Amino acid sequence: MARPKSSQSLAARLLRRIRGRAAGALFSPRDFLDLGGRAAVDQVLSRLVQEGSVRRIGRGMYDLPRAHPLLGTLAPDPEAVARKLAGSAGERLQPTGATAANMLGLSEQVPARIVYYTDGRARKTRVGNLTIEFRRRPPRQMALAGRPAALVMSALRSLGREHVTTERLARLHREMPAKDRRQLLADLPMTPAWMHPFIRYLATGETKP
Numbered sequence: 001m002a003r004p005k006s007s008q009s010l011a012a013r014l015l016r017r018i019r020g021r022a023a024g025a026l027f028s029p030r031d032f033l034d035l036g037g038r039a040a041v042d043q044v045l046s047r048l049v050q051e052g053s054v055r056r057i058g059r060g061m062y063d064l065p066r067a068h069p070l071l072g073t074l075a076p077d078p079e080a081v082a083r084k085l086a087g088s089a090g091e092r093l094q095p096t097g098a099t100a101a102n103m104l105g106l107s108e109q110v111p112a113r114i115v116y117y118t119d120g121r122a123r124k125t126r127v128g129n130l131t132i133e134f135r136r137r138p139p140r141q142m143a144l145a146g147r148p149a150a151l152v153m154s155a156l157r158s159l160g161r162e163h164v165t166t167e168r169l170a171r172l173h174r175e176m177p178a179k180d181r182r183q184l185l186a187d188l189p190m191t192p193a194w195m196h197p198f199i200r201y202l203a204t205g206e207t208k209p
Helices: 005-019 038-051 078-089 097-104 148-159 166-175 178-186 193-204
Strands: 055-058 061-063 093-095 113-118 123-127 130-136
Touching (some): 078 093, 097 113, 148 178
Antiparallel strands (some): 055 061, 093 113
């Protein structure tokens, strides 16, 4: 049976917009409500998933899969998924512990569970074989959320001072944008005293800890 003309038109416009995005781009039905009603958009996305044009990676979350010439279809970027979920709810996020250390390259350990502090509601979501967890924290504990110091502070706390190597700090200093290094120095008074030598070295590259 042929699809109704209106449905065909919505599917074509929605797919055109999706394909205009970069591979790996994340989207939800809310991103297409200017094209049609929620029920109609949900139906089209469900059909596109069945056809293999897009991938459903979680409740109300889809992506345009990235392909690798050797590895095949790649898993979605968990950080991008977390940011998308937080953005849709107007939340602030702060990566925690091993997640922060891995993101900064201070640890090669890949956590099986990615954990963020949030000023929104606590919850968990599955992305393939990975669990992303949001743990609620009061607003006063989220003062540095979204700033380099929050990420560095979480990473250093997870590793402990005895496991922070100068070599990795030096590499991170070289890779960190100048504006982020300046922000680190500005936020230094808000970080624990034992971290100050590490953060100063990250910010300036001088006086190894």
